[in-house]
Amino acid sequence: MSSRKSARTTPTDVRERLIDHWFPCAVVDAAVGSPAGSGRNEKAIFPWFASRPIAQARAAVLATLLPNDTTLRPWVERAVQEGAPGAFDQLAEAVRRNYGGRAPVMVDMFSGRGIIPLEAARLGVSAVGTDLSPVATFAGRLLADWAMRDWSGEALLPFTSGKATARTLAGQDRLVDDAQLFHEEIGRRTRESLARYYPLNPDGRPPWGYLWAVSMPCDQCRRRFPLIGSYTLRQPYRRTQDGGQSMSLVISDDSWRVEVIEGTTDDRPTYASAGRKGKSARCPFCGHLHSLETVKAKGFAGQYKDEPLVAADFDSGDKNTRKLFRALRDDERKAARAADPAVLPKAGRLSAIPDEQVPNGNVHTVMASGYGYTGYGQLMCDRQTLMFGTIAQEIRTCHQEVLSAGVSVDYAGALAGFAAATLTRMLKRATRGARLLTHGRPDGSSQNRVQVDHIFANEASLAFQFDFFEAGIGEGPGSWAGLTKTGLGPLAAHLRGRRGGSARLRCADAMALPFRDGTVDAVVTDPPYYDMIEYSDASDFFYVWLRRVLGEIQPDLFADAIGSKVAPDLQNKDDEIIVRRVYNGGVRHDRDFYERSLSRAFHEARRILRPDGHLVVVFGHSDPDAWLRLLGALHDASFVVTSSWPSRTETSNTGVASIKVTLTIGCRVAPPRRSVATAAQVDREVTTAVTTAVRQWEADGLALTDQLMAAHGPAMAVYGRYSDVLLPTGEPAGLNRYLTLARTAVRDASAVKIDELPLETFDAPTRFAVFWQRLHGRADVPKGEARFLAQADNLRLEDLRGPLLTESKSGFKLRLDAPGTVTERSSAFEVARAMAKAWDDGGTEAVARVMAIADRQANDAHLWAVVAEIVRQLPAGEPAAKALTAIQRNAATIGTMIGYVIAAAEAETDTRTQLTLSFGEDLL
Template identity: 25%
Template sequence: MSGAHDNGNPPRKRKLIEVALPLEAISKASKADKDRKVGTIKNIHKWFAPMPAPAWRALLFAATIDDPGDAARRAELLDIIEGLVPDKGTAPSEEALKRARAALAEQGSELPTVLDPFCGGGSTLVEAQRLSFPTVASDLNPVPALVTRVETHLVPSVLGKPAVTGSGDGFEGIADDPMAGFLADVEHYARLVEQQVREQVGHLYEPVEGGEVVAWLWARTVPCANPACGIPLPLYSSPWLSKQKGREAWLRPVPTGRAIRFEIGEGAALTVPNATKKDGRGGKFTCPACGTDVDEKYIRKSGLEARMGLQMLAIAIDDGTVGRRFVSDSSDSLGAGVDVPVDAPDLEFPAQALGFRIQAYGLKSHQDLYTPRQLHTLGAFADAVAKVPSWVQRDGGDEVQANAISSVLAICVSKMAQANSSQTRWRLDSRNGSAKAEPGFGRQAIPMLWDFAEVNPFGESVGSWYAQVTTVSAGLKALPRIPRSGVVRQMDARKAGSLVPDGSALVATDPPYFAQIPYADLSDYFYVWLRRAASGIHPDLFGTMATPKTDELIANPYRQGGPEKARQYFIDGFVDVFSSLKTASRSDLPMVVIYAHRQEENKDGEMSSSAWDALLEAMIRAGIGVVGTWPIHATNSTRQRGQASNALASYIVMICRPRDAAAVSVDRRGFISALRQELPGALKELQQSSIPAVDLAQAAIGPGMAVFSRYAKVTEPDGSVMRVREALACINDELARVLSEQEGDFDADTRWCVRWFEQYQWEQGSFGEAELLANALNTSLHALEDAGVVKARAGKTAMLRPEELPSSYDPVLNHRTSVWEVAVHLSRVLEGKGAGSGVDAAGVLLARARPRIEDDSIKELAYLLYNICERKGWSDSARRFNNLVSSWPDLQTAARAAERQGAVPTQDSLAFDATAEGDEEDLLF
C-alpha cells in the first residue's frame, strides 16, 4: 500500500485496504466487467463512466476487514477477495460470498452502513448489498436516484413474492429464483403496454414487403448553396449500408428533377460512389446534382434559419436470413400527415453546455432530437407505463409490487429513447457481421449527427420495446438476492451525511469528474421520458420540469461564470461534501474515494490537473488526508484510443482518513525531504503492480499527497502556505528524479541507449557525439552495433526502431544481452502481427531472456522510456512503451507457461559449436 504512515501517533488498527490488495485479480475482473455486454447491472440503464462492480466488491470488503498483521492470515483474506472477483467479471459464487460474509462476521463488530452520496449507476450499493451491508444512497440527479432505488430498494422489496399474474414457475428456467415472480410480472405487463401502444400508433409503421423492418435510415438535408440548383442536399457520411461479406450494400444517389433519390447498389466488387460528405472531419458536403460544395458554416446558418430537413436514404429489412437487406423508398413518411404531437417534450437545451454542439445547427429543444413518429411512440409508451400501477393493483398486486413493476418499465421507456432518436448511428461492424443501429451516448455528449437510424419499436432488434425489456431483465438478474432494502434519496451531496447517524458509515464514492461530463444536462434526455412515465409513483424525484442543475457539483464554466469561478465553486462545494461525510464516517474506517482524471501538461510544460488540484484541495480544507492509493486497471486505452485521447487506463483508489488534530507544520524543505524518503518505495510498489506507464504519474499523487496532507500546513520560503498545485509539482519533480535514478541500475549499453533515445528518439545524430557518450559510459559503438540495436553509417548514428530489429533474435544465443535489447524486442513481438507475434510469442522471448536479464529491470526501463516520451511529446513511442508495461502480467503468465513447456534451454544446451553460431540468423525462438 502506497502512502500509509503513522506520523508518530499511537498506532491504530489498520484495515486490509491500507496494507494489501490482490490488484491483478481485481483489475482483470474489472476489465472483463467493462467488456461485458449482457448480464450486468449496466444493462439496467445508461449512466456515465460507471465504476466496475468487481472493484467495489473487493474494496468494500477490504475497507471493513481488519488487517491481521499476520502474513498467513493476510494471504487467506486476499484469497477471499480473489474469490469475490471472478476473472470473467461475473458475480461471485455463493461459496465465495459465504467466505467473505463469515470473515466479516468473525470480526465481531456490526457491519457499517455503506453511504454513497453520488450513487450514479448504483454499483457501489449493489455490491455492498451483495456482501450484506446496509446501504444508504443519494444523488442530486433524479435519474441515477431512480435507477439505484430500483436496484437496491424496490427489487429487494419484492423478492420471494409470487407473480401477480401467476406463480412465475418455470419463467426462463429460474423457478427457484426469488426474483422469478417479479420478472414474470415485468414481462406480462410489458406485453400489455406494447399491445396498447401498438393499437395507438402502430399505423405509423407501415410494413414493408419482404421482411420485418429493422430501421429506416435518414439523412438531414439543407438546400444546395447553388441558387440555380437549390435541391435538398442529403448530408450523409458514408455510402455504405452493409459491409458484411456477401451482403455488401451501398447507396447510389440519382439526381431526379428537383430532388435526389437513392438506389441500392450491391456487391463488393462494384465501384462505390462517394458519400456527399467530402472529408473525414467537419461538415463539408458536395451536391451530387451540381457538384457545389457546402461547408459547416453554411449548414449551421441553414439550420438556424429552419431550412434543415430530413430525407430517407434506405430501409433495412430482416428477411429471416443472416444479415440485412436494403430497399429504397421514394415515399416520405414524415410528410404523410405525421405531425409533432402537442405534448412532445419542449424542454430547451442550454444556450451553452459541455458536450453539446447541436444548438448551433438550430436544434433548440429535446423534441428536435426525434422524428415526429418517434415522439408519438415514446409518448405512448410512457403514458401506458404510467397506467401500470393501477393495472397491477386491479389484478391483486400490492402497492410495493405495483411500484416496482412500473418503475422497471419506466426505465425501459427511458432506455428506449436512447436508441429512438437522431442520436442513433447505423453501425457497419457489429459482432455478428450484420449492420445494426447503435444507441446514442457512445461518448458523454450529444453531438450533431448528419445521418441516423430510426429503429422499429415493434420489432426485436436494437431499440425495440422487446429489446429493452429483455436487456433490462437481464440486468435485474445480475442483482443480489438480498431481501434487505436500501434507502435512496434525491439530495444534494453536501447534506448526504445527514442520512445516517454521525459516526456510523463506511463512505465509498466515485464523485463527478470536475468538468469532464455534464451529467445533469445529458440526463435531461432520459428525464423527460422518466418523468412522464413515473412521476405518479416517485413524486419526490420528478417534481421539477428538468433535472436540478444549480447545485450540481461539477465545474461548469458556462453555468458558473468562467473557468476560475467554476473551479472555486467545485472546491467550495466539495469542502462541504467532505466535511459532511467526515462527520458521518465511522472512526475506525477509512473513506474510499475513486477518481480517474489524468494530469495534463500546461502551457509552461508542467504537469497539472485542475480536477485533481480541486478535489485534493477540497479534501485538505475539509481536514481529510490521503493515507494511500491503489491503481485499478479497468480499461486499456492504449490499443483502442491511443495517447491522443488522454484517457486513463486506471482508476485511482484514494484511501482517506481525517487528518490528525495534532498534525504539525513543516517547511518546503522538510516536505521534499519526506517525499524523497518515502516516494521511491511507494513507486516501486506501484511499478510492481504493473500499473500502466500512462498512469504512473497520476498514481504517484497518492503517496505524494499522503505526505503532504499529513501536515497541518507546508510553508514556502516567503512564509506563504503551499497550495495543492505546487505540492503536485513537487511530487512530479520527485517522480522524474526517482525514475532517472533507476537508470543507474541498468547495464552500460542500456544507459547509452536511454541517453541517446532521450536526445534523438529514432532519428540520426553525429557519430562523434555517439562515440563520446559511449566512452563516457564504458561501452563502445562497435559493441552496440554488434548487439544489433544501433546503426552507424557515414558519420551518423541512429537507434534501430523496434520494427527494424531482426525477427531471428534469441537472447539465449546472443553473446551480449542488454536490458534495452530485450525490452525493444519484446515490444516488437508484442506489437507485431502474424506468426511469431503477440503475447504468447513475447512470453517465450521473456522466458529465454530470464537467465541473463531480470524482469523488473525491463519493466523499469519501459516506465522510464514512457516518461521520457510523454515529456517530449512522442506519442507513438509513448503508446508502445505503455503497452509493454500494461501487458506485463500477461507476458509473465506467458513466460511461465513457456518455461513449463520447455521453451527455455538447460545450461548444457547453451553450449553450441561454431557452425550453430554461424547459423544464428536462421534461428527462431
C-alpha cells in the same frame, strides 16, 4: 443535541482497515476485462456515463470495510475475480465482526448509477447513495434497490399475454418474470395503437426499421434534396457470397427518389466533407455547394423536412439474421408522413412530447441544437416521437392497472421503473444521431453485420447527423421487443448475484449531505473528473422523457418543480461539481468552482464520518496538477491519506483511453491535534516510509509502474501527520514536493542499476530515459504519466519533448533515433543514440567524432553502460540495437580514434568548444 455531541466524543474503534496496507491491484486489472468484473451487464440494464467497472467498486468497498487481516486477502481476491458466493459470505461475516456485530453505515455521495452502494449492499451493509442527478439516482434504484429486494409475496399481475398465469415463466426470478409480462403488454398495446403508421409486409411482419434523411432547398435551383452522408446499406462479405447493398439517388426533373441496388456504389454523397471548411451539401440537381454555415442556417429558418428513404427487413430464408433493404412502398411512405405526435394526451401536468429547450451554447453536448433543433422534442422525426410518447403513455396505464390488481406501490413503481429504463435504452438509439452502423469493408474481407449505432459514441454528447435510423414496432435492433430481450437477460444475470440487502438511493447535493454529524462509518465515492463529462447536460435528454413516464410514480425524482434557475424544467446544473466548457450565465463552473466545491464535499464527508471513519476516493485524471489539487483538498478537509492503489480500468470498460490509470485512495479522519514539522524531517520520514513500502510491494508482486502510483499513499500518510510542514524560510512545503519525492524514493528503493552503476549516479535526463524504457519500452504513454515520470527527476515535460520524447494523439514515446545535435551538455542517453546513427553513417571514426564533440572519454563507464542498456532493452533486429552492438565490439578502436579526432579538430579550429554535430549534415 446531546446525542449529536456523544456521537462526536465517545471513544471509538480506530483499528486500521485493509485498504491502508493492501489492495488487489492485479486482480482488479484482470477482472475488469471479464464479463463479471467489467460492469457491462449492469450497464445493459441502464445506460450511464463513464461507468466504473464493478470489480474496482467491489474491491474498494471490501478493502474499506474489512480489518487489516492478511487471512482475508484470498477471499477478497475470489470475490473480486469470480464473484464467488462463498467468498461474499465469509467477507460479510468479517465486516459484521469488524464493527462489533452491527451493520456499518456506508455512503457514496457521488453514487452515479449506484455500483458502489450495490457492492456494499451485497455485504449486508447499510448502504446509501446520493447523487445530484435524478437520472443517476433512478439508475441506482434500478440496480441497487429494486433489483435487490424480495418481491415473492406480491400479487399476480393482471396481464397474461396468452399465458395461463403470471407464473408460467418457469425458472426465472419473480421480478424478471413480471417485468417480462409488463414489457410484453406495453409492446402489444403500442403495436396495436401504432399499426396504421407502420404497414406490414406481405408476409404479415413489419420491417425492423427505416432509414431517414433530412432534406433542404437548394439556394441556386430551389429544388429540395436529401442530405445523405453514406449510400452504403450493407457491406459485401465474400465468405457468405453476399454482395452487399447500397442506395442510389435517382434524379428526375424536379424530383428525386431512392433506389436500392445490389453491391457497392461510387456515387458521391450529397452531404460530405469539403476539406478544412468542414462538411458541405451538394445539390444533385445543379451541383451547387452549400457551406456548413448555410446548411445550419436552413435549420434555424425551419427549412428542413424529414424524408423516409428505405425500409429494412429480415431475410426470411436466413434465420432472421441477415438484414435486407428495399425501397419504400407508397403506402409506407404515406403512413410515415401521417404520424402526428400532437394526438397524444398530456402526461399528467406535462405535455406528451418534451417541450423543454436545450440551453443556449450547449451545442457541444446536444449537437443537433447547432442545426436548429433547439427543443428536446425535436430530436426525432414525428413518427419516432409518436412512438416514444405512446410507450410512455402505455407504461403509465399499465402501472395504474397493476396497482388496481393489488400490487404494492413499491413493486408497481419498480416495474414501471424497469420499463422506463428500456425506454431510456431506446432513446440511446433513436434520435437524429442514431446512424445505420454497417460493419465490414468494401472489399468484402470482413463480417458485415448491420446495427443501429447509439448516440453517445464518445460517452459525453448526443451525436447528430442528417441521415438517421428509426427502429420499427416489431423485433430488431433498437426496437422495444429487441431491447426488452437484451435488458431482461442482463437483469436476470444481475439478480443471480443478489445477496445481502438493498441500498437506499437519494437525490442530494454532495455539498449538503442529509446525514447527522458523526453517524457514518465509511464514505466510498467516485467523484466527477473536472470537465470530462457534463453529466446533467448529457442526461437531460433522458430526464425530459423519464419525467413524463415517472413524474407521478417517482415524484421525489421527476416532479415538475425540479430544475435550476438557468434551465427551468431540466436538471439542477448550478450545484453540479464539474468544469463546464461553456458559460451559459448563472454559476460559472470553472476550475476554481470545481476544486472549491469538491473541497466542500470532502468537508461534508468529514462532518458525517465517525472519528474512526474512513473515506475512500476513486479518482482518475491524466493531469498531475489534478492529483495535486485532489490530495490538497483531502488534506484541507482534515483527512490523512493512508494509501493510493492504481488500477488500469478505463480502456477495458469503456474503450476510452484518455485515462489509463485510476487510483483508489484510502483516507482516515485526521487526529484532532497535529504537530508542526520541518521539511527536512518529513523528507526523511517520507523516504523511509516509501522504501519500507516498496519492500512489501515487491513481496506482494506489485508491478513497478504501480508502485510509482502507490507511493503517493505512504508519502501523504507522513505528510498528513502534521498540521504544517515548513521549509527553512518558514514557508510551507508543498504537496508536490512529496509526490515527487515519493516517486524518486520508489526508483531509488528499487535499486535500479545499469551495469552495476546506480541509476542515481547518471545525469537526470538519462535517469529519466532509462527508467522510462524499463517501464514502458516503445509503448505510448499518456501525458499525465509522462509528466509524473519527469517530475521524479525534477524535469519539465516541455523540455523533454523533442530531445527525448515524441508526442502523438495517444501520448508520448521514447526517442531512440538520433538527436538533432549533440554537445558537451548532452545527456548520456542522447549521446548513445547519436553514436548509433554515426555508426550507420561513418563507422568507427564517425562514432569517435560524436564522443569527442560530447566531451566523452574512451573509458566513460556511464556512457558505455547506457549503450549496453539500450541494447538489452531493444529487440536484436532493431537498427539502433544492431549499430550499438557493433559499437560495443569496436570499443577499443573507437577509444583510440577519439584522441586523433580531438587533435585534428584542435588543429583546424584551435579550440574544441566550437565542435558541434548536426545529423542533417555530412559526418565525415
